[in-house]
Amino acid sequence: MKKYTPLQIFVHLYAWSALARLLFDFFAGNLSPNIIQDLEQRTGRHAITLLVLSLACTPLNTVFKWSEPIKRRRALGLYALMYAVIHVVIFADLDYGLAWNLIIQTVFQKPYIIVGALGFLLLLPLGFTSFDVWKKRLGKTWRRLHQLTYLIAPLIVLHYAWSKKGNIFSLQGDVIKPLIYGLVVAIFFSLRIPPVRRMFASFSPANLIPFFKR
Numbered sequence: 001m002k003k004y005t006p007l008q009i010f011v012h013l014y015a016w017s018a019l020a021r022l023l024f025d026f027f028a029g030n031l032s033p034n035i036i037q038d039l040e041q042r043t044g045r046h047a048i049t050l051l052v053l054s055l056a057c058t059p060l061n062t063v064f065k066w067s068e069p070i071k072r073r074r075a076l077g078l079y080a081l082m083y084a085v086i087h088v089v090i091f092a093d094l095d096y097g098l099a100w101n102l103i104i105q106t107v108f109q110k111p112y113i114i115v116g117a118l119g120f121l122l123l124l125p126l127g128f129t130s131f132d133v134w135k136k137r138l139g140k141t142w143r144r145l146h147q148l149t150y151l152i153a154p155l156i157v158l159h160y161a162w163s164k165k166g167n168i169f170s171l172q173g174d175v176i177k178p179l180i181y182g183l184v185v186a187i188f189f190s191l192r193i194p195p196v197r198r199m200f201a202s203f204s205p206a207n208l209i210p211f212f213k214r
Contacts, residue, residue, distance in 0.1 A: 011072050015079035018046040019086075039090050044116075045177075047083035048156055050076050052184055055153060059191040074130050081127040084120055112162030119155035122148050150189065157182045 022042060025031050032038045054076035057069035096103045107113045126146055128134070135142045161178030190196050 005068060007068050007072060008075075011075055011079075015050060015076070015082075018042065018083070036090065036094050040087060040095065043083050043087040043090060044160065047080050047087055048160055048181060050080035050083060051153060051156060052181060052188070054080060055149065055185065055188045059188050062191060077130060078127055081123055084123060088120060112159050115155050115162065116159035119152050119159060122152050122155070126152070153185050153189075154182075157185055 022039065026035070054073050057073040057076070060066050060069040092098060092103055096106070107117060126148060129138065129142060129145060138145065157178060160181065161175060164174045164178055
């Protein structure tokens with residue numbers, strides 16, 4: 001019988017928790033008067049959170065020498081894609097009734113939707129090729145393809161920030177959450193820069209133990 005680690009269980013429970021809570025709030029009547037907007041915002045926000053958590057896996061391995069997050073990175077990325085798909089389906093179907101002319105018109109009227117759509121379209125091939133069979137087939141191309149994450153994450157955060165009422169550059173309006181996401185993504189990306197990665201790796205618990213034994 002396959003044994004699941006605590007982190008593995010947590011990842012799956014957390015990923016499904018947003019959908020479970022959405023269904024509970026829907027049937028309990030706890031959603032806002034604008035139900036569709038509420039569904040869009042909550043699924044989109046959870047997609048971003050899961051994407052950011054997937055980006056955290058490599059820094060956790062680098063700084064703390066904890067290898068298990070690397071094994072959970074794929075699941076987090078696929079869950080992020082799942083919520084992104086739900087987010088897009090709600091927008092296109094529930095909000096606009098698959099009226100493609102109106103959808104296209106709305107997209108070009110609202111630049112933040114263009115940014116979000118671009119991030120979503122780039123995320124699709126990453127999800128499709130995330131499995132080991134594609135990693136073997138694509139070889140070095142697989143790694144280059146999945147480096148699109150460095151572009152996707154900023155696009156998704158920008159989409160989120162731009163969709164909020166306010167100005168993130170002047171810190172006015174509802175911009176705190178997008179700003180936090182942006183800062184976290186920037187930190188995670190900076191930890192992938194070789195000199196920064198080596199500096200933080202030197203402060204890992206494994207390297208500090210000899211220092212405290214002196």
